[in-house]
Amino acid sequence: MLLCPLVLCSTLLHPAATAEAAQRCPPTLAFLTNQQSGDVSVLDTRRGVITDTLKVGKEPAGISVSSVSPRAYVSNPGDKTISVIDTRTIETLRSIPVGEGPLALLVDDRRAQLYVADWHLDIISVVSVDSLAIVAEIPVGRSPSGLALSADSRYLYVSNRDDHSISRVNLDTLEVDANIATGERPFGITLSADGSRLYTANVQSNSVTVIDLPSRTVLSEISVGDRPYDVALAKKDSLAFVTDQYDNTVSVINTENLQVIKTIEVGEYPEGIDTHPDDRHVYVANWFDNTVGIIDSHTLEMIDTIDTGDGTRAYGNFFAAHQRFQSPEANExxxxxxxxxxxxxxxxxxxxxxxxxxxxxxxxxxxxxxxxxxxxxxxxxxxxxxxxxxxxxxxxxxxxxxxxxxxxxxxxxxxxxxxxxxxxxxxxxxxxxxxxxxxxxxxxxxxxxxxxxxxxxxxxxxxxxxxxxxxxxxxxxxxxxxxxxx
Amino acid sequence: MMTNIHSRAFKVFVVLALTAFACSASAHGPTRQKVTETINIEASAEAVWEIIKDFGVAHTWLPMVQDTESDGGNEPGATRVLTLAPDVKVYETLKSYDASKMMYKYKIPVATHDVKILPVNNYSSTISVEADGENCIVSWKGAFYRGYPNNDPPEELNDEAAVKAVTALYKAGLAGLKEVAEASK
CATH class of the missing domain: 3.40.50.10070 (TolB, N-terminal domain)
Known part of the structure; x- marks a missing residue:
């Protein structure tokens, strides 16, 4: 809000103008999977309210929202399916069976395909977003748990939880072409915007491994809280936020000196974490509490907690930014x-x-x-x-x-x-x-x-x-x- | 009366003990389960906290526990061994302790856990006491994965079985605590 041009700020002060702007630009939505209630809470991040609850498959966990098309994909480990959500009409379109243990998933808009990490089969299933057919299966390490994609869609990074490693998949050949050792049992992983660094949350060693990707070397292994689950970057990648499941905290890492600079109390069993497209607010799914907490990365304080469904896990990239196709007037x-x-x-x-x-x-x-x-x-x-x-x-x-x-x-x-x-x-x-x-x-x-x-x-x-x-x-x-x- | 509770609660464990299964120590199923049980007790929060506050002393109020051995007091990292029957023991570690909030959190370390006793994995638990006027409410929460870590679990080690077992444990435990607390008023 501080960044907006003067002209715009002055018009936004006017309530009518604000309402008009709100109409022009739909709010950024967060799609939050609730594992126990078997649904997805749709959070309007402008108003801070849950506007819809969508039924999906059994025990939804993973989520990935497309940044170009009105689609979100949800993994349902409970019934081994993927649900497809229309983020414009806010409805579940269909579910398709994928493998034996779909968990982490990630949509690749450039290649128009979806990668699904299979916890039990130790493969990545590649699903065409057009046909929703499985077009390839890539063997990776044991219990693949986290996924990250390079900005140019050249490489997919996979954390192999039970091999304590990261596999790099070359997406042209659909083969693993490199492996990098991490801390013990890496789960959620996150790539920096420039593609140079990978952060892995290591569930067993209570640490975050920071990998320099060009050299494929470990820069640091940073101790965080108990049972770290996932990592999100904010403030132009200058801060990394890590959910510590057993400590009910989020550890904040300064990515320059690689030190933990703060530990923020959140709800019980924080799991999924993602940064709002404003690059400022970090949303944390508190699995036991059935809430999502919002951290302001500028002040490093919790600013709000919103009730969601039962067992909010929200594992993945869950924000659907204002999408241009949704705003005909501004697009006219x-x-x-x-x-x-x-x-x-x-x-x-x-x-x-x-x-x-x-x-x-x-x-x-x-x-x-x-x-x-x-x-x-x-x-x-x-x-x-x-x-x-x-x-x-x-x-x-x-x-x-x-x-x-x-x-x-x-x-x-x-x-x-x-x-x-x-x-x-x-x-x-x-x-x-x-x-x-x-x-x-x-x-x-x-x-x-x-x-x-x-x-x-x-x-x-x-x-x-x-x-x-x-x-x-x-x-x-x-x-x-x-x-x-x- | 006490003996009734003891026998009922112990039955929970006997049933669990029949479900023999071996599994790798650290893997777990894809989705964590949770259980929250609460009970209203006609006694002050302070009085009830007094009964449960020592992590190393569980046999005085947990009906299925015959004896507790402990090490480390109420400091995080303290351990306790609950003896449920001569050869049935549960090993637990104190994770965090907050006397001001009247709560503590503990885990069953993966390495020492036996799914034959409780069909779960990566079990962690929080117990807390909250005043409710002159009385109080005790909450017991558990988070855990099912006993069978791989795909297509057998019925006795699936998600439902895990939730059922922990629910039964908490219900019996809280009923036992209520009885002890209200009897000593």
């Missing part, structure tokens, strides 16, 4: 006013007539492309533009004038363009994107067009349309992110 393509392109011919013998002819084709071509990309286009009469432009080359590079025309046309964006002819051999197609409301130049585009043929000109305009679309989509994402940080 805003209208564009495309102004006539201007000609700037710097050659010694300008073939003005020919070039003017070509310049006139640019706007219709671009409008055609933008229509295909489904952008609403604001109309503006030629007379209006000419009245403002006072002739050639006036509006380009003058965002204030462009914004005034945008206001006249009622568009959100204005695109001004210029054909810049510096040589007989090629021209530059230049364009500027202006925000009507702020009269600010938000993006500059330059496309090189070689040659005279209309085909090449059309290709150049198409390249401009693609660049423009990319820029606008980044702006939409940024806007949504800003809104959703409130």
């Amino acid at each position: 393509k805003k209208s564009i006013l495309v102004l006539d392109f201007e000609l700037n011919d710097l050659t010694l013998h300008p073939a003005v007539e020919l070039e003017e002819k070509r310049v006139k084709t640019l706007k219709p071509l671009l409008i055609e492309d933008l229509k295909q990309l489904e952008y609403p286009l604001a109309p503006l009469s030629v007379e209006r533009q000419q009245a403002e432009s006072h002739g050639k080359g006036y509006i380009f590079d003058r965002p204030a004038v462009a914004a005034r025309l945008g206001k006249l046309a009622g568009s959100d964006w204005v695109l001004t363009g210029r054909l810049h002819k510096a040589s007989f051999l090629f021209v530059y197609l230049k364009a500027q994107l202006i925000d009507t409301s702020t009269a600010e130049l938000v993006a500059d585009f330059v496309i090189e067009i070689k040659g005279w043929e209309p085909r090449l000109t059309a290709k150049g305009v198409e390249a401009l349309a693609v660049k423009l679309d990319k820029t606008l989509s980044v702006l939409r994402e940024q806007k949504q992110d800003m809104l959703c940080k409130g």
Whole structure:
């Protein structure tokens, strides 16, 4: 909240604006498996209330929420199945049998597959998220318990609880290509965002092993509380939070000097732990208490405890961040006013007539492309533009004038363009994107067009349309992110 | 009356003792189980705490226990051996002790545990006393895995059997405590 831009903060102070923002951006949800009650509590993290309870299979334990599609996957060791949840409609879609002892699981959005660690078969089952069929089985060590995935989806890391080791699976070949020794009985594991470090919670040796992955060496084995279960990173990976099941505490490790800096009292038998997408709040499932506790990583204090279902385990990545597809309004393509392109011919013998002819084709071509990309286009009469432009080359590079025309046309964006002819051999197609409301130049585009043929000109305009679309989509994402940080 | 409780509670263990099974010491099933039992006792919290407060003295109030040997007092790490029958012994370790909250937590170390006596693994337990007006409520909580660590457990060592056994133990134990506490009022 402290990080949000000033403009946004001031609007958020207004209750109506807050409500509006809340409508635009759905809250981040936490999907918490309750082992004893056989269901999943859906926690609205903005309001701090459980909004839904979903029936899943028997004794749900593991959870993994996709970061790109509206899906969450739950492992049910009690009936040896995986349940698929729609995180948008909040319903359990179906359950599929997977192996003999599905426990930890992890969705790989890049490869569109799900990895399920099988406690009894000592394998990782690879499930296609599209067909929900098991497409491969990878033998690993004994009692595979924890999973972590490299950001590029190249490697899957597996803790082998009863082999006191980590296996690295090469996901191209689906084979273990390295093993690294850990403390005794590693369970939950977590990878740093940059992929350089792996943290393992060692249930038996009451420690966390910190592994440097590039060198595959152990940096440190840090003593924590009794029976550590899982690890979560927060504050840009500067802190690691470890659930100590038998101590009813969370040990906080400074990841720079690898020292425990605080031990925080939580509920009884803390198990699953994960960091909110805000990178600040750490959520702890208190299995015996049937609650989830929230730790503020800035103050290292418990700030809230919320009742959940019976036996909350929530083992895995359980947050479904505000997902863009859920927010049609913030995702809506805003209208564009495309102004006539201007000609700037710097050659010694300008073939003005020919070039003017070509310049006139640019706007219709671009409008055609933008229509295909489904952008609403604001109309503006030629007379209006000419009245403002006072002739050639006036509006380009003058965002204030462009914004005034945008206001006249009622568009959100204005695109001004210029054909810049510096040589007989090629021209530059230049364009500027202006925000009507702020009269600010938000993006500059330059496309090189070689040659005279209309085909090449059309290709150049198409390249401009693609660049423009990319820029606008980044702006939409940024806007949504800003809104959703409130 | 006391003898009745003794015999009933001891039966719990006799039944358990019949379920012979060997298993590796540290592996366990995929899902932990839990049991919470509470009882209202017509005696002050202080009086009831006085009865149970010494980790090393369980035979005075736990009906199925014939004798307790202990080492380490009420310090974390203290041990006790409960003798249930001449050859039936349970080894427990004190995990944490908080007199101000009138509670302590203990475990059965994996290495010493015998599923023939209690069909569980990785057992830990917390007992606490809380005032309720002039009376009190005693809570006994247990967290444990089933006795059979591998897949498809036999009926007598599955999750249900583990929960059933611990529930029976706590019910009998708390009933015994209630009787001792209310009788000595």
